[in-house]
Amino acid sequence: MTNPVQSFYFPPGSPPLPRIARADGPYLWDTDGRRYLDAASGPVVTNIGHGNTRVIDAMKRQLDACAFASRTAFISDANAELAEKLAALCGPGLDACFPTAGGSEAIETCLKFARQVAVTRGETGRWKVLARNPSYHGSTLGALSVTGDDEAEAVFGPMMAPMPKFPAPFTYRVPDGETAEAWPDRTLDILEQQILSEGPDTCLAVIVEPVGGLATGALVSDGAYYRRLRALCDRYGLFLIFDEIMSGAGRTGRFLAADHWSDARPDIVGLAKGLSAGYAPLGVMMASRSMVEEIAASGGFLHGHTYVANPLSCAAGVAVLDETRRLGLIENAARMGDALTAALERVAASSPIVGNVRGKGLLMAIELVADKATKALFPLEVDITRRLGRAAMQNGLIVYARRTSRGVFGEWVMISPPLTIDETVLGELETRLADTLRAVVSDLHSDGHLAAA
Ligand SMILES: Cc1ncc(COP(=O)(O)O)c(C=O)c1O
Numbered sequence: 001m002t003n004p005v006q007s008f009y010f011p012p013g014s015p016p017l018p019r020i021a022r023a024d025g026p027y028l029w030d031t032d033g034r035r036y037l038d039a040a041s042g043p044v045v046t047n048i049g050h051g052n053t054r055v056i057d058a059m060k061r062q063l064d065a066c067a068f069a070s071r072t073a074f075i076s077d078a079n080a081e082l083a084e085k086l087a088a089l090c091g092p093g094l095d096a097c098f099p100t101a102g103g104s105e106a107i108e109t110c111l112k113f114a115r116q117v118a119v120t121r122g123e124t125g126r127w128k129v130l131a132r133n134p135s136y137h138g139s140t141l142g143a144l145s146v147t148g149d150d151e152a153e154a155v156f157g158p159m160m161a162p163m164p165k166f167p168a169p170f171t172y173r174v175p176d177g178e179t180a181e182a183w184p185d186r187t188l189d190i191l192e193q194q195i196l197s198e199g200p201d202t203c204l205a206v207i208v209e210p211v212g213g214l215a216t217g218a219l220v221s222d223g224a225y226y227r228r229l230r231a232l233c234d235r236y237g238l239f240l241i242f243d244e245i246m247s248g249a250g251r252t253g254r255f256l257a258a259d260h261w262s263d264a265r266p267d268i269v270g271l272a273k274g275l276s277a278g279y280a281p282l283g284v285m286m287a288s289r290s291m292v293e294e295i296a297a298s299g300g301f302l303h304g305h306t307y308v309a310n311p312l313s314c315a316a317g318v319a320v321l322d323e324t325r326r327l328g329l330i331e332n333a334a335r336m337g338d339a340l341t342a343a344l345e346r347v348a349a350s351s352p353i354v355g356n357v358r359g360k361g362l363l364m365a366i367e368l369v370a371d372k373a374t375k376a377l378f379p380l381e382v383d384i385t386r387r388l389g390r391a392a393m394q395n396g397l398i399v400y401a402r403r404t405s406r407g408v409f410g411e412w413v414m415i416s417p418p419l420t421i422d423e424t425v426l427g428e429l430e431t432r433l434a435d436t437l438r439a440v441v442s443d444l445h446s447d448g449h450l451a452a453a
Pocket residue numbers: 043102103104105107136137138139209213214243244245246272273
């Protein structure tokens with residue numbers, strides 16, 4: 001029987017996905033007893049691994065005390081504690097916290113908050129949020145309007161106000177006539193031209209993923225890029241929004257990826273995923289208390305959901321942050337990130353189809369190519385990312401694999417294990433990934449999509 005949710009994504013008659021039975025640490029078991037090493041933390045979520053008893057106990061205590069109390073009637077200790085811890089972790093200028101039920105809601109909150117601050121200041125003409133192409137900022141219509149994904153825009157474009165896009169600063173593949181060294185800076189020339197042609201007084205913000213997720217395959221730029229981005233926002237009076245839904249909560253080896261570039265601080269940040277590590281649905285917007293006060297003084301934030309600041313999710317978030325600190329997971333992400341990079345470089349060196357390894361900390365991706373010398377893409381019908389994803393599952397390994405933007409910018413899979421990973425688990429990950437790639441290459445040889453070496 002096909003699973004009710006799976007049936008939305010796959011044609012009728014597709015084989016069902018395995019059925020989950022239990023999970024512990026970085027491992028999951030299906031109901032047939034097969035074990036999987038999760039090399040992607042789900043969709044980059046389960047930062048502290050499964051079955052953490054301290055988090056489960058903290059959630060039980062909150063459930064016993066009160067599972068839900070509406071923000072319209074009560075404040076909660078869990079919300080206050082989460083806000084206090086996040087303000088300390090995010091630092092000056094990001095000291096106010098608005099909890100949501102996930103990443104898309106957090107990004108919606110960032111967009112609407114920025115707009116309402118501008119309106120409160122009398123800058124009512126500012127509403128355009130410039131974003132990169134490709135990018136992913138969420139699936140609700142507001143978050144989708146700043147998402148650079150031609151495929152989604154073709155379907156949902158008429159229902160939203162698609163926002164101006166500027167190119168993502170890829171360096172592995174650059175447009176004809178460009179160089180890897182110069183292209184990131186050129187993309188910011190394009191951004192500046194766009195701000196000028198749209199009219200700076202109509203532009204509200206720029207949103208970027210400081211370290212990319214699935215849309216760019218963990219794309220990361222150098223400090224000069226982020227500094228110039230910050231300077232452009234300052235020059236034209238735009239907010240800089242960092243989408244750290246995936247890159248935040250310690251995944252890149254700092255609490256925020258923004259912390260890698262301390263002289264390019266964002267004004268507003270969205271966090272989710274690893275923040276509650278899958279124990280409960282949670283996202284947050286972080287912004288400055290002074291902006292919150294401006295909005296509050298003008299009548300209050302015109303935005304909210306039923307599950308805003310719900311005590312159970314906030315309690316899960318607090319417990320995950322406590323565990324992140326107790327277990328030294330941010331430091332581990334930095335240390336094991338270097339080890340993972342080295343492992344992926346070894347895998348790439350031994351595989352004819354891994355053209356590029358990139359990312360930061362434990363937010364990494366490998367880009368798949370049909371020919372390393374020419375960087376040629378596989379034909380779309382090969383469906384290389386899903387093929388690799390399926391082969392990995394057969395091999396007891398989970399990678400995060402989905403084609404973005406019809407593959408026009410390249411195809412990659414995310415390798416982003418839990419921040420609890422140690423050398424032994426990393427060794428298993430490397431072996432299983434190398435075995436999986438060998439199996440895929442052998443298949444590609446058999447069906448003629450890869451010439452024999
Ligand atoms: C960078 C980024 N932003 C936003 C989102 C949306 O988060 P959610 O799926 O929790 O709504 C995601 C989800 O993958 C993401 O990776």
